[in-house]
Amino acid sequence: MAKKKFSKNWVHQHINDPYVKQAQQKGYRARAAFKLIEILEAEKLLRKGDRVVDLGSAPGSWSQVVRERLVGDGGVLDGRIIALDLLPMEPIAGVEFLQGDFRDDAVLAQLEEMLQGEKLDLVISDMAPNLSGVSAADSARIQHVCDLALEFACAHLKPEGALIVKAFHGSGFSQIVETFKTRFKRVVERKPKASRDKSSETFLVARGLKDEAAS
Numbered sequence: 001m002a003k004k005k006f007s008k009n010w011v012h013q014h015i016n017d018p019y020v021k022q023a024q025q026k027g028y029r030a031r032a033a034f035k036l037i038e039i040l041e042a043e044k045l046l047r048k049g050d051r052v053v054d055l056g057s058a059p060g061s062w063s064q065v066v067r068e069r070l071v072g073d074g075g076v077l078d079g080r081i082i083a084l085d086l087l088p089m090e091p092i093a094g095v096e097f098l099q100g101d102f103r104d105d106a107v108l109a110q111l112e113e114m115l116q117g118e119k120l121d122l123v124i125s126d127m128a129p130n131l132s133g134v135s136a137a138d139s140a141r142i143q144h145v146c147d148l149a150l151e152f153a154c155a156h157l158k159p160e161g162a163l164i165v166k167a168f169h170g171s172g173f174s175q176i177v178e179t180f181k182t183r184f185k186r187v188v189e190r191k192p193k194a195s196r197d198k199s200s201e202t203f204l205v206a207r208g209l210k211d212e213a214a215s
Contacts, residue, residue, distance in 0.1 A: 019194045023061070029090075032126060033061035034194035035203065036164070040069070042190065043205050045162055048078040051120045053111070053156070054095075055102055055149055056127030057083035063095045066124070070094075082114055102127065102148060112156075119158045125149040125165040128201075139172030146176050146204075154183055154209060162207045169200040180206045 019031035026033075040046050046069050054063045063083045070079035077094035084098045084107070091097065096114065100107030127149065129141035146165055153163040163184070167176050180187045185208035195201055 028061045028064055029059040030061040031194060033065050035192040036062045036065045036124065036126075038192040038194065039164055039190050039203055039205060040065070043162070043188075043207075045164075045205075046070070046122060048072055050122055051080045051118060052082070052122045052124065053115075053120055053152075054081065054083040055123065055125040055152070056085055057097070058085035058087040058089040060089050060092055060095075062124055062126055063089075063092050066122075067092060067094055080118075082111065084111060102152075103144075108152070115156060119161070120153075120156050121158060121161050123149065123153040123157060123161070123163045125163075128166055128168075135171050138168075139170060142168050143172050143176055147179070150180060150183060150206075153206070157209055159209050160207075161209065162205065165204050165206075167202055167204055169202055173202070177204065180204055183210055184208055185210055 017031065019034050023031045023033055046052070046066065048070055050070060052066050054066065057063050060083065063081055066081050067077065070077055070081065072078040081095045082098065083089060083095050084100065084102060086099070086101050088099055089097050098107070098111055098114065100110065102108065127145050129145050131138045131141070146167055149163065149165045153161070157163065167173060177187060177189070184206035187204060187206045190203045190205055192203065
């Protein structure tokens with residue numbers, strides 16, 4: 001019974017969520033688009049010509065936002081967007097999509113092959129592991145996903161490039177932040193207005209690789 005009540009509450013909140021309504025009006029596939037928009041504007045990130053990889057991209061709202069900002073005159077994409085997710089994603093014009101598990105070395109090798117040594121301006125990751133509710137296990141999973149995004153970014157970003165990742169406050173969060181600070185010159189936490197109040201999600205924005213982090 002409690003679960004049914006919870007589901008009804010969730011549906012009610014979802015239907016009345018202003019960001020859900022805005023996303024529908026603007027054609028975004030998810031309300032998460034507004035989280036990225038707010039971060040990009042606050043950090044003054046992303047300009048035409050940039051090369052971007054979107055990790056954990058499905059259903060595609062973050063790739064949609066990036067595409068909007070990279071499209072130049074005549075609707076031509078000025079830059080490059082590669083999106084990757086375990087789940088299938090409906091095509092987005094100009095976005096190259098690779099379906100696979102980012103934790104799989106073979107998938108990572110495919111992604112690297114697509115890049116052909118090209119360095120990136122921005123890596124964005126809205127990836128989140130399936131959470132069990134067991135604090136120790138969940139914090140380890142979150143840390144693992146953040147570490148993978150961090151290692152990928154350090155290997156593929158330009159020296160002045162940036163990384164945006166989703167993390168969660170709680171056990172292990174401070175260690176994630178400290179690890180990021182060993183590799184980047186500037187690391188800030190951002191909780192966009194579009195993040196639900198009850199959610200512990202917090203986005204880390206890391207900028208400027210430290211010399212020893214660049215490969």
